[in-house]
Amino acid sequence: MKAIVKTSRARGASYRDAEVPAIAKDELLVRVTAASISPGDLAIHNHSGPDFATPTLPFIFGEEFCGEVVEIGSQAKGFDKGDFVSVESHVFCGVCGQCRNDQRHICQNLRVIGRDLPGGFAEYAAVPARCAWKHTDDSLKDIGAVMAPFGSAVHAVLDEDLVGRAVVVSGCSPQGLFAAAIARAGGAKKVVALDPSDYRRRLALKMGADTALNPSEAGCLQRITRLCGEEGADAVIEMSGGPKAISLGLKALRPGGRFVAFGLPVQDLSLDYAGDIVRRGIRLEGVSGREIFRSWYKMESLLKSGAVDPRPAVTHRFQFKDFKKAFALINSKEKKCGKIVLVP
Ligand SMILES: [Zn+2]
Known part of the structure; x- marks a missing residue:
């Protein structure tokens, strides 16, 4: 063969x-x-x-x-x-x-x-x-x-009820694109996709995201917060593994929100662990496979x-x-x- x-x-x-x-x-x-x-x-x-x-x-x-x-x-x-x-x-x-x-x-x-x-x-x-x-x-x-x-995206997104929730999908790789569609189907009130690639942002809109933003642009965090509501996103599905994207995703969550860690970072991360996770009561969930x-x-x-x-x-x-x-x-x-x- x-x-x-x-x-x-x-x-x-x-x-x-x-x-x-x-x-x-x-x-x-x-x-x-x-x-x-x-x-x-x-x-x-x-x-x-x-x-x-x-x-x-x-x-x-x-x-x-x-x-x-x-x-x-x-x-x-x-x-x-x-x-x-x-x-x-x-x-x-x-x-x-x-x-x-x-x-x-x-x-x-x-x-x-x-x-x-x-x-x-x-x-x-x-x-x-x-x-x-x-x-x-x-x-x-x-x-x-x-x-x-x-199936991995289904596992990452639908582990918790998303009906009426504001969801950020960080990274529009195929996994992120699938996640945007699943969040939409899962009843999210708002799906905000993030990716530096114009091509992939367009695909995210096609897959069901309401808005697709370039995370490298200034003011992205403020735009996410405005789109999701005063407190921020209820859930962030982090598909990219990029250190900046992970930090942005944590800050975009409302206190008590759910951070789904799926993307694998290439380098060591530097996080405001106390400020961004502990004190804000963020629920962090690693997802591997389905x-x-x-x-x-x-x-x-x-x-x-x-x-x-x-x-x-x-x-x-x-x-x-x-x-x-x-x-x-x-x-x-x-x-x-x-x-x-x-x-x-
Ligand atoms: Zn076993």
Whole structure:
């Protein structure tokens, strides 16, 4: 088969031949139909970044993908050949304290497909059956590759009731764009999106944000406060990981507001911990991945009802062989892209 393979500890990757993976008893062999590029994939490609990992080389990466089941391990129950699945890339152990307490997404022995285990930038991928989400009809097949990241945004945004709340989405990466749409669908009275890129601010408006502001412009904090009401935002969904954005987000919250920490900072942070968090009673919540599979059920319902549509955020599609163009676009200063999907 053909695959996008990390072959050296330097920036870049190769499109080349690879062995079709042999599956274990509890795995499915999936013929990949689409894979989207995640922040983790970008870090592996660039050999740097907040989500950087060093897999054993050569390594097929690709964390977010979907496809058709073509082979089933003897102990993989509940699937038939021809089933269409999206992949939950977080492989949980099922036996640790976190797994036993319904927190599989933060399993103590978590391994990630595409980071610790071979991924979906290939014609075929092996997937543990417990990490496959079976589609019950054809309606979401075209967005099957982006369901995992969309699920993360569902988890980040809808952990708490947002009806009638003012929400700031900090960072309009694909995750931020999804978050803006989900906040809107979740009943927020106001959704304010922040991003330095004109292109991504326009996308945020398309996805359902009421206003999109450039956080580098003077007076941004005052504008947010004015838009959200006197006290500030009820919730900030921080998707960028940028130190300035994190500081701005904390200051934009009303006392007692909820700060969702999702974006990963590249450098150390300097925060007014006492002034911005403790004394103002801010509720800080780290979010990693999505709840397995509670977020998937919520997402399916939101998508099938038409309450949210991630499609406008999926701006580009490239063939696997043209992967370099895709990564060049994401790495460009202007970032004139939303989610990018790669197809075999
Ligand atoms: Zn576990």
